[in-house]
Amino acid sequence: MEFVALSDFRVIVAFWIGVVTTIITVIMLLEVLSMRLALMFREKRNRRLKQSVLQWLIPFIAGEKREPPKVARRDLSAFLYQWIHFQEILRGESKQRLNEALRSCALEEQIIKMLRKGSFEEKLIAATTLGHLGEKQAWEPLLVLLKKPSPLMSMTAARALVLIDPENAQAIVLPLIIKHRDWMPTRLALMLKQANPLFQQAFLAQLDQDAVETQPYLLRLMRLLDVENSNTPIPLVKKLLTSSDDPELIASSLRLVCHPSELALVRGKFDNNHWAVQVQIAAILGKLGKPQDAHYLVSLLNSEHWWVRYRAAKALVKLPFINSHALKKLIASRTDLFARDILLQINAEKERRCLN
């Protein structure tokens, strides 16, 4: 009673599906094994290389010059990676010694060749190396990489240019920071942190100059300024606080307020109801506030946003005339549950800090 013969079309289809999938499976299996074999050899070579690099580099940093290890072309990127690792963690004189060590290997030409013709990873490693090394010959190929579509590649090239020659890099890199919206803010912030003060000042000036044209994009750049930790008023902040209506932009500008002379500008924003603006105002008043700001801070205690209430309560307890007794009185006088709860929390935090 069999309805299906081996010669039926669907059986043949099923058979060939089985055969083809089995063949592809076997090919994949062999591929996995060959990749693993290659990985094992590569890791073994890298381990040996790492050991020889450490044996040479650590004494070199300590001032004891030794014969550099011989680096084969295929090991160059692994070798440079080890060197960059030290560059990223060391500071001051040790960085110079690292540069000396690498220069003693006379690999500059090979690294520049890698920068021009290497794979994507090799180019990243070469650009980072040449940046740390301050290799002027790398300028032209780095300019080529700066135009690459990959944000990581263009940013790595920009960072290298800034490290090699900050003065000449200004004119090239600063407009790109404004233009490249795909550059990671964290990497940009690090680039600015590591750049010399001249470059940082030029960056501020560029922002000030381009403030109007780059308005929608400015928010992100304002966040970069945030890490500069300046203690002097930034003219751009005044400009934005007086001209902008965008609450997020105002909040970002308020984050950069750092001087009592800017308090009038801050008070000018008391009528802004956006929570992000209110949080920043409360935070500023916590640092720079005067007794006359207490009324505004008390009004923020009723906000529906936790951070507004928290920052306002924190700012209030920092005001000179709000001692424990005054705080308890303030808590008792609050009819709003939100306001009372947040003041109780701040009071408990204060007491716990005293206990600690």
Add this chain to the structure above:
Amino acid sequence: MFELNIDWPQVVTFSEWFFLAYFVVISGFYLLLNLVSIFNLNLYMPNKVLEGLPQIYSGLEPPVSILVPAYNEQTSIVASIQSMLQLNYPMFDVIIVNDGSKDETLAVLIKTFGLLPFPEAYQERLKSKPVRGIYRSTLHPNLRVIDKENGGKADALNAAINASHYPLFCCVDADSLLQRNSLQGITYPFMEDHRVIAVGGTVRVANGCTIVDGFLKKVGLPTHLMALFQVIEYLRAFLFGRLGWSVLGGLLIISGTFGVFRKETVIDVGGFRTDTVGEDMELVVRMHRILRKNKKPYRMVFLPDPVSWTEVPEDFKTLKNQRMRWQRGLCESLFGNMGLMFSHNGGVAGWLAFPFMLVFECFGPLIEIVGYILMFIFYWFGFISWPVFLIFMFAAIGMGMLLSLSSLLLEEMSFHIYNRPGQIFGLLFAAILENFGFRQLNSFWRLIGLFSWIFGKKDGWGEMKRKKTHQKPAVVSE
């Protein structure tokens, strides 16, 4: 009398074509996802080359609240929390929610972390069961514990969201272990693109690994065959399933074991639903549905390298319960958000991912199991011969093996975490062997899950029997 007149040759022909087509389409689609993942990993991996270098914080990393719902976790919670407190990230806090545990979870936490009650201004933005108390650690300023009445995992997460103060939150299971740099990796997309509202990380199997003091010291493979099969399953699910869907823009699952969400978006859509067992998937599908309906731009992303490690079941009963729960969660998530399917602004999520999940993941086990059973019946009644039966099995199992091997290939091309030679042979062995019984058993459990959803059976926290054989006590230094 009514006479059933069945044209058996037609039934056999139709069934064989149908099941063959089902296996070809599902395997073909997964292979396509695999190719998309390979392409994406080839673009992604070179970008990682400089990430192994020492990282300096820029100060712009968004602060994150790590939410840890806990129910009867007295044995595992301390190690997990200790690992979380040592994460490499500039600003984060850990919020544990003791969801009315019946064991000593709260007592263990109070003792270990020096907790004291604290009058925190707790605002109930999402409904949850009453909070009994809030504690702060005297040893770790960034550790808080919410003690509340039992309401289930989703309810505990909602309470934790209420208590969190940062713009992002990360859901982590109380028995999971995060890698030190996991948080740093998983928050990148939020910094790159303000439209990103959720990011999922990879979950890997901790069984067989050596964990000391809450941290993974050595990657190993489980010796138990069932756990070994699950290593392959997790690779398949995360490396090419989710990565592929993420690239296509149709990611419908972000694991509750390790996922980061933008808090305000989650609150806007109503938080975690407490009447489902698959609260993580349900939230993601609901966010797709609501945001697409409201035409709000958003992105949900999966990243293959921020890793969380979790212990998988090694006994049939626990694994069966887990798979049944997952299947019910899947059904609830899809049927609770049917509005997404083929919706006007549905995009890849509504027009491709949702129907695929519905046909191949939700009803897939039914088709698969019925297919196997029919083949047996046809053979038993002599409708097909033994060689024909074997040929159909050969095709079905061959496609399964192809998918398992392709996930291993992806792993080998990218992270090769299992780096000892013996481990790769172990994985190859598991990738082949799991297709002879384990996958079919899994489909059967999922089918029971489908039926239990249809017939409306509900349970609370999915309790799991844990062995913790991979965890070593902390090494006490003198």
